[in-house]
Amino acid sequence: MQRTQSAWELRLARLNPTSVFLAALALMLAALFAPGLAGALLLLVLAAALGMLMSKTWPVQTAGMRAVRLSVLALLVAGAVAKLL
Template sequence: MQRTQTPVLSRLARLNPTTVFLAALVLVLVGLFAPGVAGGVLLLALAAGLVWLMTVTWAVQARATRMLRLVMLTLLIAIALAKLL
C-alpha cells in the first residue's frame, strides 16, 4: 500500500465494480422512490460519499471524466434538494 493510500481506498479497489454499480443503482432508486424527506436525505448521503470519492480521485481522472462526474453529481444533488422541498 502506498503512503498516500488509505485502508478504505484499498478495500474499495478490491470490490467488484459490477456489485458496486448495482448497489449504487439500488440506493439511487430507493432514494428516488422513497417519499419526501427520507428519499432526499438518502440521496444527499449518497452525494456526500461521491463528493468524498471525487476529491480523493480528482488528480488521477481525465478532464472529460471530471466534467461528466461533476454534471452527474450536480444532477443528483438537485434531485435530492427538490425532494426535500
C-alpha cells in the same frame, strides 16, 4: 500498500465494480421512490459518498471526465433539493 493509501482505500480498490454499481443504483432507486425527506437524505448520502470518491480520483481524471462527474453530482444534489420541495 503505499504510504499515501489508507486502509479503507485499499479495501475499496478490491471491491467488484459491478457490485458497487448495482448497490449505488439500488440506493438511488430507493431514494427516488422514498417519500420526501427520507428520499432526499438518501440522495444526499449518495452524493456525499460519490463526492468523496471523486475527490480522491480528481488528479488522475481528464477534464472531460471531471465535467461528467461534476454534472452527475450536481444532478443528485438537485434531485435531493427537488424531493425536499
